[in-house]
Amino acid sequence: MSRPRAALRTAVVWEVLREALHRRAEAAGRSELDVLDAGGGSGHFAVPLARLGHRVTVVDPSPNALFALERRAAEEDVADRVRGLQGDAHGLLDVAERGGYDAVLCHGVLEYVDDAAEGLRNAVAALRPDGGVLSVLAAGLGGAVLARALAGHFTDAHHALTDPDGRYGDSDPVPRRFTADQLSALVADTGLKVAAVHGVRIFSDLVPGALVDTEPSAVEALARLEAAAAEMPAFHAVATQLHVLAEVG
Structure with a gap:
């Protein structure tokens, strides 16, 4: 079955994140990881991660989003592995455990916070000091x-x-956008090692829907094109979003 066109928006990020968590699980000697999704909303990433067997804490300022998260987790039968907490990036450590997570997601957050560097430092502080993965997704x-x-x-x-x-x-x-160099530098300034940078939604936001929706194989072909271009620096300059994967140590 062909994937929905909407899935193109996060397909690259999802594949990179899933592989990174697999490596982290192997290194930690555990199949279940503790993941913090800062600004995770209704669980677009949290619920699929919970389906993989991980324990996911979502921190979001919106009560409506957290209610939708709870309902979505219940529908997918992962309510026991998903926890929602109300909070924001600046007060992240008031509700989330410092140094308690194997991975932290910071997707669609840095564009909106008053101080992107502070918000990112809080996300990094939530990672386990002996090893962890940070996934940052922001507007390009x-x-x-x-x-x-x-x-x-x-x-x-x-x-x-x-x-x-x-x-x-x-x-x-959108209050703020980044170049690939700016976002990478922001992450590197926290002391983490930038492992990879990806362009996200390079083509999918520009291609007219009629060109994709009328051809059953077009979505998969577009997905392959997005994946092939994601790591090429030349295409980072025209991506709608930028993804940075970083690691402790």
Whole structure:
């Protein structure tokens, strides 16, 4: 069966994360890992990770998102392995255990927090000091510039390109965007080793739906293209999102 087109948005991240957790489990000598999903919302990553057998704690400021998480976990029969806590990136360690997790996910968070560096330091502080994996997913500058330009909003595109935060104007819903170098440096400054950088949604946000939805094999072909380009630095500059995988030590 062909995967839903929506799955393309996170397919690259999911595959990289699953492999990283497998390596971490082997190194730790345990099949079940403790994972913290900061800003994990309704469990887009948390529930599949729980289905793999891991214990997942989701911290999110939205009560509605946490309610949806609880319902989703129950529907997938993993409620015993998923826990939701209300909190945000700046107060992460007020609700999550310092040094208590084998992996921390920080997806779609750094664009919105007041201080991205502080939020990232808190996420790193939650990792086990003897080894752990950090997965960071954030909005990419180049993808936004390209999308605005292709839509004919050339002034917006130029503004985003030259704005310190990568915003195209007051109507821009995203407070901050990153280049691959900026996001990698932010992660490296925490003391972690950057293991890999990936471009996410390089093509899928630009391809008209009609070109994909009418051809059964097109989604899989597009997924293969996304995966092949994800690690190529040339394509990081036009990705809608950027993913950085880092490790302790």
